[in-house]
Amino acid sequence: MPITDDPIYLDHNATTPVAAEVAEAMWPYLTGVFGNPSSTSPQGSAARRGVDRARGQVAALLGAHADEIVFTSGGTESNNLAIRGAAEHRGRRLAITSAVEHPATAAPLRHLRDRHGWRVTELGVDGDCRVRLDDALPHPAGLGTLILAHNETGTIQPMRSFAELVRERGGVTHADAAQAAGKIPVNVDDLGVDLLSIAGHKMYAPKGVGALYVRRGTPVAPVLLGAGQENGLRPGTENVAGIVALGAAAELAAGMLDRESPRQAELRDTLAERLAAAIPGLVRVTPRRDSLPNTLMVAVPGVVGATVLDDATTIAASTGSACHAGTHTPSAALLATGLEPELALGALRLSLGRSTTPADVETIAETLAGAVDRARRRS
Template sequence: MAADPVYLDHNATTPIAREVAEAVWPHLTQDFGNPSSASVQGRRARVAVDRAREQVAALVGAEPDEIVFTSGGTEANNIAIRGTARHLTTRVAVTSCVEHPATAAPLAHLQEHHGWQVHELPVDGECRVRLDALPTGAIGLGTLILAHNETGAIQPVAQLAERVHRLGGLVHADAAQAVGKIPVDVDDLGVDLLSIAGHKLYGPKGVGALYVRRGTRVSPVVLGAGQEGGLRPGTENVALIVGLGVAAEVAGQLLSAEVERQAALREALWDRLARAVPGLVRVSPEQACLPNTLMVSLPGRLGAQVLEAVSDVSASTGSACHAGVHSPNAALLAMGLDADTALGALRLSLGRSTSTEDVESAATALARGLVAL
């Protein structure tokens, strides 16, 4: 039986941690109570949900009552953006031009259906938003990805928050790609809302959380009963919520060591590839970058073809394919890269299971594929 490819796609999703899987299973079987029920089983479920709320809050420096459980980062972003918009009199939003669709689409909805103005700030050559392009008038909402999902660039969220607050607005950060990979503290960032996705930090898919600072007015975007403080109606998915809580606790325990270890492996991977592949471009910034993320490109090569030719590495490309036609990633073009470089991009994202041997094996295979095509 052939060995599985080296998995360098942790920014797409992470495997469920063993501790998480063990915690989830009982709540799929014997501990099946409804947290809203007064039964013995329901009270046990409520205790489990409350414990998970404490665990998630601790990871981001929040209070438990500021955590709302959701189905994932996309729903969290929608509640944060669309749910606060209803309470804001200034219908002006600022964001970056490199946001995830889970942020860009709700903003487009506000623009199309509710008369909002949306200012997409440009980025520099390291994929970081240019705050010097902020509009000077009043701002209702600022929303910015904390760590870019493709390049790994960490954005100046705290600086944005300071300026937007000074102009009278609220600030939301999409931290789905950051939480569990780098230290995240809501007070240090100064944000009013922050989104978390479970499957990005070794938790289950289909669960996430939204941090809502006390006093921030938010309305639900789905109507129903009063669960999650009325912001996310529907019976709580206790098993997945418990899994997210354990994933958050484990991430906090491992964070410091894993940041250092994965950053060292990332640099080793870059060194191996750069020596073996003449002309290779490092797209990810060297500083203020997710420690696990390395995006590279060889201009003139098509990233998708490289991955097709290298069957022993799992990774992602920086381009999209529709009907057999490849188009360059818009975020890379916004950085100032030419189309050839953008089309050649490969995103290599490491994780807790990535070893030195994995890096060596992947570097050899990728170098062979890049040079051969």
């Protein structure tokens, strides 16, 4: 059922709404075009054409070939297939990553370490949450994996330089681009990666669909076992409607990047200025350069971010901390940047989207300033 009295939505890095154009594209595949794309029936052939078209649309967004796109259930499965699947073919049991990865990457790496004897080298980050590349990394390496754009801070990582270091050590490189695709240009050749993951629900497609780019000639073993769909890498009858939606979302994003990215970046910077003027001591965590255009993470000294958002009921956003049994824990990624734990507890992640307006920015700044003031008075 629809939500009434909708707050201003500032949580697009958590998930995006399904774009109207995307819903329209997928609707026929939820109703009339119901065939199994592996079937030779007319209904199956129609479904196959929808999947093939979507494969080309996703490939175009990434600068890839259509046969390099493998459809999955989302970013987590794509990351698992990339990391665990590539590891099956690597004799060198060293993985290189960063200290600020998403759990969908960190957990498969722990699996390789704990179950298969891999060594995992975590590179630290600087105060902007940007990975510190170290020429003294051990040789040889089996694979490297790095989040392209950080989901909390919005920091864009030096992926090409990272990929070059991994390649020099004999490894293949995977990029977790779930937060980046559709927000900034993502070209697999420019990045120099062999594998790259995307998630539909981060780019105005539904939840439950994603894709993995696999460069031609890169050996990857399936994680799931079954029939031979998706070139044998992802068995199971395809989620045709979801795949069509992902393709439509990719094409829509590609057509909007040139105007939407600078628009959101301008709104983000205006919001940062308004908040800095209204909230004494505010710290901008998101880097001013090389960061996602829609993402603004700030930290407020002396308050808990969750308390601020509980008060600011007309805004939907996220904090930089987790709550377990009533105890707030600062984000590990923020601590890795050197942010003090008390300040990290006051972090707020404000992620804008296509529907965000200049009027929203003014309302957000006023609302958050009021909520912070009340929180400080109570404390």
